[in-house]
Amino acid sequence: MSAGHIGNENLFSGFAADYERMINWNERLVREAPFFKKLFADAGAGKVLDTACGTGRHAIMFCLWGLTVAASDISPEMISVARENALAAGCQIEFQAVGLEELDKVFQPGFDAVTCMGNSLPHIRTRTGLVRAFSAISNLLKNSGLFALQIRNYRRVYARNEKFMPLNARAEGGREYLYLRMNELGEDFVTFNIIIITRDEAGKWSFRVESEKLAPWTDTDIEAALNEAGLAVCERYGNFAFGPYKPLESTDLVVIARKGLGSRR
Numbered sequence: 001m002s003a004g005h006i007g008n009e010n011l012f013s014g015f016a017a018d019y020e021r022m023i024n025w026n027e028r029l030v031r032e033a034p035f036f037k038k039l040f041a042d043a044g045a046g047k048v049l050d051t052a053c054g055t056g057r058h059a060i061m062f063c064l065w066g067l068t069v070a071a072s073d074i075s076p077e078m079i080s081v082a083r084e085n086a087l088a089a090g091c092q093i094e095f096q097a098v099g100l101e102e103l104d105k106v107f108q109p110g111f112d113a114v115t116c117m118g119n120s121l122p123h124i125r126t127r128t129g130l131v132r133a134f135s136a137i138s139n140l141l142k143n144s145g146l147f148a149l150q151i152r153n154y155r156r157v158y159a160r161n162e163k164f165m166p167l168n169a170r171a172e173g174g175r176e177y178l179y180l181r182m183n184e185l186g187e188d189f190v191t192f193n194i195i196i197i198t199r200d201e202a203g204k205w206s207f208r209v210e211s212e213k214l215a216p217w218t219d220t221d222i223e224a225a226l227n228e229a230g231l232a233v234c235e236r237y238g239n240f241a242f243g244p245y246k247p248l249e250s251t252d253l254v255v256i257a258r259k260g261l262g263s264r265r
Contacts, residue, residue, distance in 0.1 A: 015210060016055055016081045018196055021170045022179045025057050033061065035240040036115075036148075039256070040067065043146050045112035051100055051137070052120030056082025056093070063091040070094040070107060074123075100124060100133035104140055111140050117150045122214035125189065127225065130217065134229035141259040147231055149255045153238070154216035155247045158185060174201040190214045219245070219253055231257040
């Protein structure tokens with residue numbers, strides 16, 4: 001097996017094709033669709049902003065439900081693929097290459113709902129940045145609009161010293177791809193590594209490693225920053241099946257907050 005580069009570059013750069021392959025999108029969207037359908041229906045949401053949208057799969061799903069959808073990602077490459085995917089699906093979506101902290105400089109206010117999924121938030125590594133991101137989202141929401149956020153439950157990750165995530169495999173175009181995701185748990189940050197192992201058409205194996213430093217935000221961190229930005233936490237879930245959030249057991253942390261309701265404390 002030969003080695004490609006072992007990079008310290010930002011994970012967003014040059015990763016869009018692997019991001020598409022790494023995730024079983026049909027399976028994931030089928031699993032998550034009922035959650036968002038109920039969430040949007042209960043809120044009467046007609047206009048949605050999907051932030052950190054990656055290659056646009058959730059935004060496209062929302063659009064196919066008849067919602068007015070905009071979407072953003074910090075990576076121009078991800079946005080380029082997202083536009084191609086939306087065109088292939090016959091969806092008209094406003095895509096912008098912009099980070100979470102700058103959303104309100106690009107989009108106009110008036111959204112009924114904003115989403116941020118896929119453990120994207122930990123790419124913001126300072127509390128100042130976190131509050132700024134939530135403030136930008138708050139500025140774009142209508143009064144009483146909702147914000148839905150999903151990240152890994154880092155309380156469980158640290159309590160169980162969970163360094164490895166399940167292996168993902170994909171065959172495409174005569175090639176085989178294996179994606180091994182590994183966390184190095186530090187005191188202040190998590191170094192998230194994706195080891196990408198490829199078998200080419202001739203049967204030769206090679207690999208490369210993509211790395212990014214993440215902030216392991218907890219439910220307490222997130223609620224405090226949301227409150228500071230004018231967003232009040234309404235619900236916490238441990239998965240997209242509306243299961244209860246259990247700090248030392250749940251794999252995910254799903255937070256639902258609303259604008260203009262005040263702190264629940």
